[in-house]
Amino acid sequence: MIAIEGLTKRFGPFTAVDGISFSVSRGEVLGFLGPNGAGKSTTMKMITGFLSPSAGRASVCGHDVVTDQLAAQRMLGYLPEGAPAYGDMTPLAFLKFIARVRALKGAAADSAIANAVAATELQGVLEQPIDTLSKGFRRRVGLAQAILHNPPVLIMDEPTDGLDPNQKHEVRKLIARMAADKAIIISTHILEEVDAICTRALIIDRGRVVADGTPAELIARSRYHNAVSLTVGGQVTIAAAEALKALPGIASIEINPRGTETTFTLFPMQQNAISAEVKLIDAVADLAREKDWTVRALYGEPGRLDEVFRKLTRSDTADTPGKNAA
Numbered sequence: 001m002i003a004i005e006g007l008t009k010r011f012g013p014f015t016a017v018d019g020i021s022f023s024v025s026r027g028e029v030l031g032f033l034g035p036n037g038a039g040k041s042t043t044m045k046m047i048t049g050f051l052s053p054s055a056g057r058a059s060v061c062g063h064d065v066v067t068d069q070l071a072a073q074r075m076l077g078y079l080p081e082g083a084p085a086y087g088d089m090t091p092l093a094f095l096k097f098i099a100r101v102r103a104l105k106g107a108a109a110d111s112a113i114a115n116a117v118a119a120t121e122l123q124g125v126l127e128q129p130i131d132t133l134s135k136g137f138r139r140r141v142g143l144a145q146a147i148l149h150n151p152p153v154l155i156m157d158e159p160t161d162g163l164d165p166n167q168k169h170e171v172r173k174l175i176a177r178m179a180a181d182k183a184i185i186i187s188t189h190i191l192e193e194v195d196a197i198c199t200r201a202l203i204i205d206r207g208r209v210v211a212d213g214t215p216a217e218l219i220a221r222s223r224y225h226n227a228v229s230l231t232v233g234g235q236v237t238i239a240a241a242e243a244l245k246a247l248p249g250i251a252s253i254e255i256n257p258r259g260t261e262t263t264f265t266l267f268p269m270q271q272n273a274i275s276a277e278v279k280l281i282d283a284v285a286d287l288a289r290e291k292d293w294t295v296r297a298l299y300g301e302p303g304r305l306d307e308v309f310r311k312l313t314r315s316d317t318a319d320t321p322g323k324n325a326a
């Protein structure tokens, strides 16, 4: 439903988006990740027709966003970064205005507004000027306008930015509910959001795609994938670390003391072998019993997305195919 091919945006000599390609199908929620300035908003603005590409193409439900812009825009809802404009309007007046822009009239407009208001729980603030609303409510007004015409494609720039934990949870539930029959792209800085709602994640750095896969595939690229962590309480001796390191199949060990606890993270030699991890947990548990350690936690690590993100986007280590002309 969304097809992007070699999409590029240059601002003068600076290339903000550098030939990126990907597609998003119905039922997919694509998490668009990248450090500040990576080119996420610029890409979203090109897909939604707010910026014209310098090269490459993008289409929404088969409509080219440049040559067939109106048809493409009809198919999509867009939540831009920040709050909606028209701050002196009330949410109700704003949504009525958006309904007119979307050519919704009469009963169809009323029911579209009622559905969007219910989905974003705006009932209590419908008559209050948008400028006087909290950041979270302003964000929800933006969400309501994006979903008003029930578009098959939704593009949301940091949809949970500024929301409190309860509101974040509600918005994630709303996105998950809508996901089955839509193609959705969300940009986010919140890595836990990727695991919570995204079926796929795409990481960009300096305008280029550096990773594209399911959250599980990305997490599996972590050096912690299949490592085993043991937290013990009380006084921990060098001898304990040495006993752990002497277990069969250990490649290396990390030691993190914190307060009255110490966490040992053990990296198995065959990093991708689940069976090695299971055997290792058993061996660690046996050793802890034998040594009479106070075990506070013992678990196999799925991997750490923040570490994968840092590894891929830190300028000195990013595995990008080439450097951007910044």
Ligand SMILES: Nc1ncnc2c1ncn2[C@@H]1O[C@H](COP(=O)(O)OP(=O)(O)OP(=O)(O)O)[C@@H](O)[C@H]1O
Pocket (backbone or CB within 6 Å): 011, 014, 016, 034, 035, 036, 037, 038, 039, 040, 041, 042, 043
């Ligand atoms: N109109 C513009 N003129 C010049 N440079 C721009 C313009 N818009 C964006 N840029 C630059 O392009 C790069 C990408 O910006 P963009 O806003 O797309 O990043 P982002 O990934 O969305 O970042 P953030 O996470 O901070 O929102 C940045 O270096 C930005 O300064």
